[in-house]
Amino acid sequence: MSGVDTANAVRDSIYRACLYKDDMAWEKWLELCDDDYYYAITAYSPEISNDMTYLSGSREDMSTMMNMLPKHNSDHSPLKRHCSVYTVDVDEKAGTATAVSSVLVYQTQLDGINCHVDAGESKVFIVGKYHDKFRVSGDGVKFIERIVKIDTRRLDKGTHYPI
Amino acid sequence: MARSRNHEQWTAKPSLASDEYVDSRIYSDQEIFDEEQEKIFKKAWIPVCHESEMPKAYDFRTTTVAAEPIVITRGKDMKVRAFLNVCPHRGNMIERRPSGSFLEGTPSGNPKHMTCMFHAWQFDMKGRCVYISRQEEGYQDRLQKQQVGLRELKCEVYFGGFIWVSLNDDIDMTVADWAAGSLECLQPSLDEEPLEVFHYHKAIIPCNYKLWHDTNCEFYHDYLHYHNRITGFNDAYFARKNMGFDNGHINVGSFEVNYDNYEGAHSRETISFPHLPANHWYMIDMFPGVNFNLRGSSLRCDMMTPLGPDSVMIEFRGLGLKSDDAKTRKSRIDHHNSIWGPFGRNLHEDLLAVTGQGAAMNASAEKRQILHGRHENETIHDENGMRHFYEEWGRWMDRLPSNPDKPFKENSSAVRAV
Numbered sequence: 001m002s003g004v005d006t007a008n009a010v011r012d013s014i015y016r017a018c019l020y021k022d023d024m025a026w027e028k029w030l031e032l033c034d035d036d037y038y039y040a041i042t043a044y045s046p047e048i049s050n051d052m053t054y055l056s057g058s059r060e061d062m063s064t065m066m067n068m069l070p071k072h073n074s075d076h077s078p079l080k081r082h083c084s085v086y087t088v089d090v091d092e093k094a095g096t097a098t099a100v101s102s103v104l105v106y107q108t109q110l111d112g113i114n115c116h117v118d119a120g121e122s123k124v125f126i127v128g129k130y131h132d133k134f135r136v137s138g139d140g141v142k143f144i145e146r147i148v149k150i151d152t153r154r155l156d157k158g159t160h161y162p163i
Numbered sequence: 164m165a166r167s168r169n170h171e172q173w174t175a176k177p178s179l180a181s182d183e184y185v186d187s188r189i190y191s192d193q194e195i196f197d198e199e200q201e202k203i204f205k206k207a208w209i210p211v212c213h214e215s216e217m218p219k220a221y222d223f224r225t226t227t228v229a230a231e232p233i234v235i236t237r238g239k240d241m242k243v244r245a246f247l248n249v250c251p252h253r254g255n256m257i258e259r260r261p262s263g264s265f266l267e268g269t270p271s272g273n274p275k276h277m278t279c280m281f282h283a284w285q286f287d288m289k290g291r292c293v294y295i296s297r298q299e300e301g302y303q304d305r306l307q308k309q310q311v312g313l314r315e316l317k318c319e320v321y322f323g324g325f326i327w328v329s330l331n332d333d334i335d336m337t338v339a340d341w342a343a344g345s346l347e348c349l350q351p352s353l354d355e356e357p358l359e360v361f362h363y364h365k366a367i368i369p370c371n372y373k374l375w376h377d378t379n380c381e382f383y384h385d386y387l388h389y390h391n392r393i394t395g396f397n398d399a400y401f402a403r404k405n406m407g408f409d410n411g412h413i414n415v416g417s418f419e420v421n422y423d424n425y426e427g428a429h430s431r432e433t434i435s436f437p438h439l440p441a442n443h444w445y446m447i448d449m450f451p452g453v454n455f456n457l458r459g460s461s462l463r464c465d466m467m468t469p470l471g472p473d474s475v476m477i478e479f480r481g482l483g484l485k486s487d488d489a490k491t492r493k494s495r496i497d498h499h500n501s502i503w504g505p506f507g508r509n510l511h512e513d514l515l516a517v518t519g520q521g522a523a524m525n526a527s528a529e530k531r532q533i534l535h536g537r538h539e540n541e542t543i544h545d546e547n548g549m550r551h552f553y554e555e556w557g558r559w560m561d562r563l564p565s566n567p568d569k570p571f572k573e574n575s576s577a578v579r580a581v
Binding site for chain 1: 215216224260261262360361362363364365366367368369387389390426427478480493496497500504505506507508510511512514515516518519522523
């Protein structure tokens with residue numbers, strides 16, 4: 001793949017990952033990821049003056065977690081991701097690429113509070129950035145790492161869904 | 164066909180003793196909430212942060228107790244002190260950041276001082292006023308700096324490095340006295356070596372603060388948590404004792420959690436806190452709204468700031484040992500997050516439940532009885548923890564929890580209804 005083709009493939013993968021997660025198509029999301037994929041949600045807390053990790057795991061960990069969702073009581077209010085890919089840097093020699101994207105996650109209330117009153121209301125749920133790494137091969141690009149660096153630390157009820 | 168229950172039946176007293184249920188108005192009434200702020204939160208010891216959040220001289224943290232803004236400072240002498248975060252001049256909030264260091268100067272003030280940006284009055288780490296801009300020109304000899312220091316609050320560092328404050332100058336007990344033995348089950352584990360906060364996030368939940376405390380006080384709600392059912396429900400779990408202590412505190416005895424039973428989870432044995440048996444789990448709930456929760460490898464602490472009768476801010480902290488190496492710390496964080504993080508399995512479920520309670524118990528809803536009547540030999544699914552809390556609440560408020568229009572003192576004998 002040329003550098004331009006790789007950059008386009010990176011952008012395409014980031015946007016497809018958003019759409020799959022929006023649709024809660026977790027397996028399709030993970031199919032975009034290589035076997036050694038690592039996922040984490042991090043934040044910096046000015047309260048405790050420390051970097052924090054709110055969630056992390058391998059591709060297998062994520063798959064297990066998503067498969068267990070039906071056994072848990074969750075807020076089923078869907079999350080939708082609005083993403084803009086800012087930068088894509090391709091290292092052709094190493095066969096890798098990195099990308100930085102901004103992401104806004106909106107939550108549309110379904111069953112989280114009092115559905116008769118709240119269902120249908122959309123709110124900004126999380127503000128942050130995706131820091132992604134990709135492996136580039138003849139077959140295309142695969143995620144090998146996603147660090148979601150979020151600014152939002154007031155997370156209220158939280159969620160069982162990855163961002 | 165007969166209805167399940169009509170209005171009269173629905174609002175009638177239950178066939179339980181008066182201490183086995185509470186009136187839902189205690190969770191929604193503005194007057195009761197205002198009274199709680201004055202009678203309880205301005206009088207008790209309240210933990211506000213952890214000393215690892217301000218490790219160096221001149222570090223500070225800001226917080227709020229009973230709607231009063233507070234600044235916690237660490238002086239050059241390394242002593243931690245607490246003050247109202249309010250300038251004595253025109254009542255402005257002095258420090259606006261959540262944390263930081265006074266070592267650096269500010270646009271209006273000098274290094275090593277707290278400076279009110281409004282008119283540049285400056286205070287040292289002991290709360291003494293050390294500078295009034297154009298003092299002589301404006302006040303001549305009518306006002307001295309010694310007269311306008313900050314309002315200092317009672318402050319102690321206790322129990323694994325937590326910082327406690329009280330707005331009550333007349334409180335006649337130390338934090339240890341206030342805890343009344345409730346912390347002893349975890350004291351060896353928390354006081355063996357310094358702790359460090361590795362996790363912080365906050366939630367503002369549309370429910371009364373007591374509903375969150377109730378949830379922390381009762382384990383019957385483990386039916387809500389698949390994780391807890393699969394890792395916990397066995398004879399040892401159901402034998403855990405739920406014990407009350409003076410001043411309304413409770414704790415729940417320990418047992419060995421089978422983390423391996425939950426797919427993707429692992430034993431916490433190798434990095435247990437000092438003196439804690441492998442994979443054991445203790446919980447302490449302190450009046451009026453604090454929770455310490457040690458699950459083997461990580462300590463969670465919930466600090467509640469009531470914002471209104473139907474709104475509470477909960478600050479969640481996770482702590483490990485300051486001596487942790489990177490690998491150990493990562494494991495503690497993973498263990499903490501898997502159930503207690505904002506994306507974890509259990510915390511989200513708990514918060515959903517109390518959000519539902521808050522929605523159903525709004526101020527306009529007809530009053531109803533909330534049952535706290537389970538008796539199981541003071542073990543884990545007994546609701547004696549909540550009953551113990553509300554007995555103390557009634558005493559402080561002089562209101563009967565089952566009928567807050569009545570005084571507690573004259574009606575406190577719990578008589579089982581026929």
